Amino acid sequence: MIRAYRNHPYHGRSPLPQTVVAGWLGITQAQLSRVENGPPLVHLDRLTHWATLLKIPESQLWFSLPSRTPTNRTQQIAVDLLAGAPQGIGLSGGSPTTLKATAHEGGGTTDRRQFTALAALAGFGGNSLFDALMLADRKAEVVGMEHVRLASSLVERFRQADAALGADELCDVAMGVHTRLSTWAARSQYSPGLGEALQSALADLANQVAWLAIDGERRQQARPYLNDAITRARIADDPREEVRALACLSLLVREDHPSESLHCAEAALRASRGWATARLRTLLRLRTAHAYAQLNDVGGFDREMTKARHEFDHGPHEDDLPFLQFVTAQELTGIQGLSYLALGRPARAAESFRAISSGPRAGHRRNQVYYTVRLAEAEYRCGDIHSAAQTGLRALPEVRAISSGRTMRHFAQVKSRLDRERSASAREFVDAHGRAFQR
Structure with a gap:
């Protein structure tokens, strides 16, 4: 126009x-x-x-501008989503491409208690979304802008809680919210003008659920949500969410299928050409660099890592998508360390992870803990058993405080390796690990 x-x-x-x-x-x-x-x-x-x-x-807009306080209608929708959402998503037959809700396994007390704790820690309560759980209205037949706004608001709150605590406890809640909103969208009526915004919001939510499944070490459950995100993004003509889904898919398949991971990252770069901000290009270059490292292509890794740092130096932009908040200097250094581990250069990896651990505390607490755990792994692979055990001891209370299956898997690997050692520091770590995580 x-x-x-x-x-x-x-x-x-x-x-x-x-x-x-x-x-x-x-x-x-x-x-x-x-x-x-x-x-x-x-x-x-x-x-x-x-x-x-x-x-x-x-009056000239087809959507409403948000007010500073949530409306009663938005609160009612939040109630219906969280009070009536199923506890999980059932998957059958390997890696399906569709999403299917399972029946409840018992009452909803445990999920509600977990969500209350996470909500309080992440600051959900300040926005009255959880307080609205007492106002359920389950007969809505028309999807309105409140649903779109609520989906976007919940995604942001899931993102905040995930950065602080990890994804394990959030994953089921997010899956239930996605199921509920998707069901409303499929069965209800909405105007053509609302359709694209609704599909885009649901794609954003599906992408967030996929990431929570990855961090919660429920990787098989992530791919259907990424397929859903790509489909909805194309319906909405929203290349941003499609690119985000491709970037997440590159992360998902990197360990088992590095060639496919590289293809996904390159496809995301092509799809974002002409409109991507520097932060988004940084992320996509990091995905590409890590995939090259998994393929043991040192030249490709060095080239893409250099490009990623060059893009990062351009700084943030007002058009950066909200999920790019985790693309920080810490993340660049962390991906560099992970890539060095994949290339069989644990000493260089340890240098990168050590720079993160000794640097200022970033806002993404879970990522900081994750890279500290990987530091212990790198030190062990360097043959420095004492440093690996001491790093593990230092990370132990932090690992217990978060809820990240991905981090726990790597921490368990560190414990398993140190369990073979007979040094005093290794035994001290193994004993402390056993006391901390005994059932």
Whole structure:
């Protein structure tokens, strides 16, 4: 629309400059260029951002601008989602491509208790989403903007809790929320204008559930959600969510199928060409670099890692997607360390992980703990049994405090390896591990 206006014959033979039109709208030329040349805006948060920035009257919008406090309707939907959601997702026959809800296994008390604890720790309560659980309304036949806004809000809160605590306890809750919202979307009515935003929000939620399944060490359950995210992203014409799903798929299959992981990362790079921000390009280059390392291609790893650091140096951008918050200097160093482990260079890996452990505490606590555990693994592979045991002891209380199956798997591997050693420090760690995790 903006390009058509600038090139309208009314303005003469030459199109109006972007700087002129941007000045009329009260935005910068760079912002106008992103709107004109970027992919369609279907994310509700981006639509809201631009509607607010351009001061478009709410009466002219097909969606409502969010208020500072949740409406009763939004609270009712939150109640229905979390109070009525199933406890888990059942999967049959290996790696299915469809999602299927299972019957309840007992009452919902345990899930509710777990979610209450996680909600309090992650700050959910401050937004009244959990308080709204007492206001269920299960007869809604029309999907409205409240559902879209709630899906986006819940994804952000799942993301916050995951960064702080890990995914184990969140995974079932997130799967239940996805099932509930997807069922509403399939059975209810909504306007054509709402459809793309709804599908995009559900793709965002499916991507988040897939990541929670990966971190919760439930990898077989992740792929159906990524398939769902890609399908919904294409329905919504939302390349951002499709690229995110491809990046997550690259992570999922990297250990078992590194060639497929590389293809997924390269496909994401192609799909994001022309609109990706520097942070997104950083993530995709990291995915590619790690895949090359799994393939033992040192040249490919070095090349992509250099590109990732170059992109990261461009800094954050206002159009960065929310999930990119974890792409920090710590993450670059961590992926570099993991890649060195894959390349059989544990000493270089230990240097990278040690830089993370000795550096400032980042906001992503689970990632910090994960890389500390991998440091113990790298030190053991270097033959430094004492340092590996001491690192394991230092990580022990942190590992107990989070809920990440992926981190626990690697920590159990460290314990298993040190259990073979007879040094005093190794025995001290093994005994402490046994006391900490005894049933």
